[in-house]
Amino acid sequence: MTAEAPSAPALSHGRLMPVTVHFDDLDALGLLHNARYPLLVERAWAEWMQAVGVAFDGDWAAAGDACNAVKELRLTYEAPVTRPGPYTVHLWLDRLGTTGLTYAFRFCSADGSVTYARGSRVLVRLDATTLRPAPWTEGFRNAARELLRPDA
Template identity: 45%
Template sequence: MTTIEAVGHVEPFTVHFDDLDAMGIVHNARYAVFLERALSNWWGERGHSYAGGRPTTSDVMHAVAEYSISYRTPVRGTGDIGVHFWLESLGDSSAVYRFRIVSADGQTVHAEGRRVNVKLDPRTLRPAPWSDHARSVCQVLLAAPVPAEELAQQG
């Protein structure tokens, strides 16, 4: 994988009227929501979500430790876009996501940024290691996936 488009996942997303500001462009605060929903969908499809008001796995318990975003080209109006995200790195208890909000055809980058999550122990709210299952699932998101042999040695 040599190009940025070849790593991670692009989640199709629809911009709605209530995402727009008074100028008819996506409000700056909505970009974080777009990423949150895209990540929630992706992880939920892999068994990591909330059901009945409770987390389905311990890996759902995490907090955002850092967030940055750069706006490039406004999204003007409603319609389809893509939320492209990947993992830059995965530590013992941290995950560094990179993301881009792109046009539906992927040709225009509307915004790009970085988000750092820290997994928390639900009892102590202190950093806790990601589960082996989460580590395995997220390999497809890593910009440089961990070789299978090394992943087996970690478990």
């Protein structure tokens, strides 16, 4: 009797976004440097934002929902990444408020079956002129609901 390879977990919410770890992302011990995890997660989030039509082209006044700032970042490392190559970031929303949101993530193997790190990031949508909190647009809110955890 042969053992079957473990299958990727079924996603009940969120989306898997592919990312690539490069050789120069590794530290002197050959581990993914701790500062690279948030960077790779940010790239996955930015790719999702672009896919739903939110992008920054250099004009903050016209940036709309792309004009936002990180209020909080939490990250827990669970297992070391020891090789360059394809990985994935599992993204989902824990909260979608009027001017802020909390997206959670797992940095995982390419198939999503192994979790290397997990965390969350709180973003606040800003008015480009005042830099005060501003409401997310209805278009963004509609797109973001695809990532909302069912019990959130």
